[in-house]
Amino acid sequence: MKTVVFHYSGTGNSLWSARVLAAKLDGAALRPLKGADVLAAGGADAVGFVFPVHMWGVPGPVKEFVERLALRPETYIFALAVNAGQVARTLIQLGEILAQRGLTLAAGYDIVLPSNYIPWGGPGPLEKRQARIEAARAKIAAAAEVIAAGERGPVEAGPWWQRLVFTALYRLSYNQVPRMDKDFWCDERCDSCGVCARVCPAANIELKKGRPEWRHHCEQCLACIQWCPREAIQFGKKTPATERYHHPEITLNDMLP
Numbered sequence: 001m002k003t004v005v006f007h008y009s010g011t012g013n014s015l016w017s018a019r020v021l022a023a024k025l026d027g028a029a030l031r032p033l034k035g036a037d038v039l040a041a042g043g044a045d046a047v048g049f050v051f052p053v054h055m056w057g058v059p060g061p062v063k064e065f066v067e068r069l070a071l072r073p074e075t076y077i078f079a080l081a082v083n084a085g086q087v088a089r090t091l092i093q094l095g096e097i098l099a100q101r102g103l104t105l106a107a108g109y110d111i112v113l114p115s116n117y118i119p120w121g122g123p124g125p126l127e128k129r130q131a132r133i134e135a136a137r138a139k140i141a142a143a144a145e146v147i148a149a150g151e152r153g154p155v156e157a158g159p160w161w162q163r164l165v166f167t168a169l170y171r172l173s174y175n176q177v178p179r180m181d182k183d184f185w186c187d188e189r190c191d192s193c194g195v196c197a198r199v200c201p202a203a204n205i206e207l208k209k210g211r212p213e214w215r216h217h218c219e220q221c222l223a224c225i226q227w228c229p230r231e232a233i234q235f236g237k238k239t240p241a242t243e244r245y246h247h248p249e250i251t252l253n254d255m256l257p
């Protein structure tokens with residue numbers, strides 16, 4: 001069986017999850033979803049999407065990719081929605097996007113890892129983060145058995161109140177995302193290294209006089225703030241005092257295109 005796993009990731013949690021999964025699926029190819037063309041699945045028998053939950057739903061770039069990727073009706077499709085504890089309706093939404101094309105989400109798993117949403121705080125205590133990583137590793141291994149067998153699995157979702165309240169918030173926020181970069185700023189620690197511009201999957205950052213400027217087509221993945229080697233990038237007021245996060249087994253080099 002030819003399997004392709006597409007991934008999208010701001011701080012490495014989804015990339016790590018995709019790697020753990022692909023390693024358990026014999027000969028699966030891993031591909032970044034950004035920049036992949038419509039034929040990138042190359043007629044694979046099984047196709048997976050591994051991505052972070054953003055604002056209780058499917059991030060815009062993932063939605064657009066799933067809507068245009070060439071897939072056959074019989075393709076076995078699976079997904080991991082990587083999140084910080086509130087998957088809400090994300091995988092149901094992905095199933096609906098596929099269903100509009102006559103395709104089926106055969107299995108969708110809720111994978112909880114440390115939070116990278118720095119505007120709301122840091123990633124939490126180290127032991128708790130490590131516990132989440134180990135639980136995720138075990139859950140992905142169990143999911144891989146279902147996926148490798150080509151079986152129907154669950155399409156996991158959060159409790160009813162998450163699905164109700166947060167789905168409304170997702171709909172309200174979705175179109176605002178590109179301009180949410182107006183709250184980024186950069187402090188005096190910036191040494192013009194340009195990592196922010198290189199790691200941005202949306203090519204949304206330009207260096208002007210050596211300082212980053214955000215161009216309002218942001219995807220809110222938070223790669224710029226989380227990967228800045230000097231912690232010079234800030235978002236709003238709280239981040240100067242907040243710990244940065246990226247997955248401990250993923251390096252900046254892994255993230256660069």
Ligand SMILES: Cc1cc2nc3c(=O)[nH]c(=O)nc-3n(C[C@H](O)[C@H](O)[C@H](O)COP(=O)(O)O)c2cc1C
Nearest residue numbers: 009010011012013014052055056083084085086116
């Ligand atoms: C803009 C944004 C919105 C987020 N919204 C949610 C959310 O609705 N529910 C949740 O559990 N986690 C949310 N998170 C946290 C991420 O989904 C989580 O940390 C994920 O593991 C990050 O994966 P990545 O490192 O592959 O980008 C959000 C993160 C960002 C940047």
